[in-house]
Amino acid sequence: MNLSSQEAAEICIVSVNEPRIDAAVAIQFKDRMRDKTDDAGARVVLDLGQVNFIDSSGLGAIVAAMKQLGPNRRLDLAALNPNVDKVFRLTRMDRVFHIFDTLEDALAQ
Amino acid sequence: MADIPFSLRFPSTSRAVRSALAETCTRLKAGESGADTVGQVEIVLAEVLNNVVEHALCHEEEGEITLSVHHDDEGWRFEISDDGVAMPGGIVPHPPLPGTNSPLQDLPEGGFGWAIVNMLAHDLSYRRKAGRNHLSFVIADLG
Numbered sequence: 001m002n003l004s005s006q007e008a009a010e011i012c013i014v015s016v017n018e019p020r021i022d023a024a025v026a027i028q029f030k031d032r033m034r035d036k037t038d039d040a041g042a043r044v045v046l047d048l049g050q051v052n053f054i055d056s057s058g059l060g061a062i063v064a065a066m067k068q069l070g071p072n073r074r075l076d077l078a079a080l081n082p083n084v085d086k087v088f089r090l091t092r093m094d095r096v097f098h099i100f101d102t103l104e105d106a107l108a109q
Numbered sequence: 110m111a112d113i114p115f116s117l118r119f120p121s122t123s124r125a126v127r128s129a130l131a132e133t134c135t136r137l138k139a140g141e142s143g144a145d146t147v148g149q150v151e152i153v154l155a156e157v158l159n160n161v162v163e164h165a166l167c168h169e170e171e172g173e174i175t176l177s178v179h180h181d182d183e184g185w186r187f188e189i190s191d192d193g194v195a196m197p198g199g200i201v202p203h204p205p206l207p208g209t210n211s212p213l214q215d216l217p218e219g220g221f222g223w224a225i226v227n228m229l230a231h232d233l234s235y236r237r238k239a240g241r242n243h244l245s246f247v248i249a250d251l252g
Binding site: 020022024053056057059061063064066071083086087090092093095 | 123124126127144145148149151152155156159162163206207209213214216217218219221222224225228229
């Protein structure tokens with residue numbers, strides 16, 4: 001599960017360098033998110049631009065990643081592909097996360 | 110649609126499910142299905158097959174899943190069979206969508222699978238026959 005992170009204007013950007021977050025990698029994703037966001041500040045943006053598929057296990061892992069940030073930090077999502085966006089909308093999880101069309105939009109916020 | 114209908118047979122692991130999904134999507138695209146239809150198929154199939162891997166076959170050493178796909182007037186018809194334990198209650202689960210209005214630490218991390226399947230698939234049918242589970246459903250052509 002290849003995740004990379006960078007800091008920009010005190011925002012921690014985590015990019016998922018994989019085409020899928022599914023049942024086969026959901027636990028790895030959650031663990032790697034913990035590694036990448038341990039030292040993050042108040043805002044983390046998850047760049048999903050390279051991800052073209054998530055299933056409900058992947059969705060659960062993203063929710064878990066937000067929970068493990070705790071109450072004083074927030075996880076925003078950026079660059080959802082249509083089929084990924086669909087899973088968030090179907091499950092109403094689009095109401096839980098701030099979702100930005102592009103990474104640039106998220107950083108401009 | 111030279112590659113349709115088709116059947117796949119694969120072990121009950123999440124990696125094998127990935128391969129089966131990729132194969133199915135490739136064949137549907139070759140059958141000139143649009144991106145929306147293929148995307149919807151992949152979402153539903155992933156949930157159904159993951160459920161088989163996680164529940165029905167969790168005690169089996171070498172569980173096996175078969176997937177049959179064909180196309181008719183209603184759209185894409187899928188039949189999935191496995192030799193794992195029976196579906197609880199002998200019916201297709203129809204749980205409500207987990208609530209998302211809860212505080213952060215209470216947000217649901219699971220329980221979405223069957224809710225998603227019921228939203229996107231129709232003609233869902235389950236039967237237990239000769240020690241195997243048989244699930245079938247239809248995904249309409251979205252163009």
